Amino acid sequence: MKNDIVVEVKDVSKVYESSSGKIPVLNGVSLSIKKGEFVGVVGDSGSGKTTLLNLLGGMDSVSSGTITVAGNVISEYDDKQRTLYRRKNVGFIFQDYNLINELTVYENIILPFQLKKKEIKEDLIDKFLAMLKLEEKKNAFPMQLSGGEQQRAAILRALLSEPDIILADEPTGNLDSKNTQIVVGLLQYFSEHMGKTIFFVTHNMALTKGCSRVITVKDGKIATR
Ligand SMILES: Nc1ncnc2c1ncn2[C@@H]1O[C@H](COP(=O)(O)OP(=O)(O)OP(=O)(O)O)[C@@H](O)[C@H]1O
Ligand SMILES: [Mg+2]
Numbered sequence: 001m002k003n004d005i006v007v008e009v010k011d012v013s014k015v016y017e018s019s020s021g022k023i024p025v026l027n028g029v030s031l032s033i034k035k036g037e038f039v040g041v042v043g044d045s046g047s048g049k050t051t052l053l054n055l056l057g058g059m060d061s062v063s064s065g066t067i068t069v070a071g072n073v074i075s076e077y078d079d080k081q082r083t084l085y086r087r088k089n090v091g092f093i094f095q096d097y098n099l100i101n102e103l104t105v106y107e108n109i110i111l112p113f114q115l116k117k118k119e120i121k122e123d124l125i126d127k128f129l130a131m132l133k134l135e136e137k138k139n140a141f142p143m144q145l146s147g148g149e150q151q152r153a154a155i156l157r158a159l160l161s162e163p164d165i166i167l168a169d170e171p172t173g174n175l176d177s178k179n180t181q182i183v184v185g186l187l188q189y190f191s192e193h194m195g196k197t198i199f200f201v202t203h204n205m206a207l208t209k210g211c212s213r214v215i216t217v218k219d220g221k222i223a224t225r
Contacts, residue, residue: 006164006197007033007056012065012075013220014051025051027220029065033213038191040208041201043217049201052217053167056199057090058082070164087115091158091166095173098154099142105129105153106138112161121160128156132186148179155183159190166190166198172207184210 009031016023025048033039041049054060055067058074061082067075072085091112092098099108106125113120129135132152142150151171158166168187172180188210190196200211208214216223 004034005032006035006037006070007031008066008068009056010066012055012067013063014048014055014060015063024220026055026217029220029222031215031222033197035197036191036195036212037197038188038210038212039197039199040211040214041199041217042203042205042208042214045203047217048220049217050169053169053199053201056165057092057167058086087112089164091161091163093151093154093158093166093168093171095170099150099157101142104139104141105134105145108142108153109157109160112157116161118161125156125160128160132156146179148175148182151175151179151183152186155186159194159196164197166196168198169201170203171200172202172204180204180207 009029012026012029013024014026016025029052041052043049051060055062056069058077059082062075065075066073069085070089072089074082074085077085099105100111103111109125110120126135129138132155134149134152134156137145137149137153142153145153155171172183175183184200184207187198187200191198191212200208202208
């Protein structure tokens with residue numbers, strides 16, 4: 001594995017088992033992603049975008065093939081190893097339910113640090129809260145925030161915990177166009193200026209303009225351009 005390759009997916013297949021039989025979703029997916037790439041992931045509903053992110057994030061296991069993320073051969077991990085990997089190496093930004101409602105913005109942001117037993121960099125947190133125009137919301141609860149503010153706080157949490165990869169599954173799905181632009185701009189900024197490796201699922205092709213690469217999931221495979 002070359003040093004600057006963070007994610008290496010080799011011939012990965014995923015077949016779900018359900019009561020009505022086997023559901024093949026991914027079939028022979030291969031992919032190499034370098035550190036700092038901002039990868040747009042597009043494809044029809046049901047094509048397997050979330051499935052791919054779940055595999056990369058260690059939420060689910062492959063049916064066959066190998067996945068290596070930052071030197072971790074996660075396709076060989078058991079459930080417990082995957083949980084540890086998830087905590088240590090992956091940042092998540094979803095469409096909804098990103099923040100824990102019982103915790104303040106600040107408490108949400110420091111949660112990954114606490115789980116990893118890492119030092120909390122207060123000045124860095126304050127700097128970025130200001131940058132994202134959230135400084136006055138530091139001690140607010142998620143319910144007291146707008147959708148855009150919640151999503152910015154979730155992005156901040158994912159970024160500050162310094163994961164090897166950030167997985168954003170339709171993070172703008174519930175936002176208006178202004179907040180959508182802000183969120184996508186932030187992801188792009190962090191990939192370009194801070195070397196963050198980001199997977200960004202969207203149904204809106206126009207939003208992939210700032211991506212360094214766009215992959216399309218189709219018929220169980222990936223088309224890159
Ligand atoms: N746990 C599961 N068990 C069985 N089938 C599943 C499971 N998760 C997903 N699927 C099926 O796998 C296929 C791919 O689902 P996936 O969620 O990856 O699609 P997607 O590309 O993210 O779609 P969307 O754009 O609608 O979010 C779908 O047909 C879905 O029904
Ligand atoms: Mg999905």
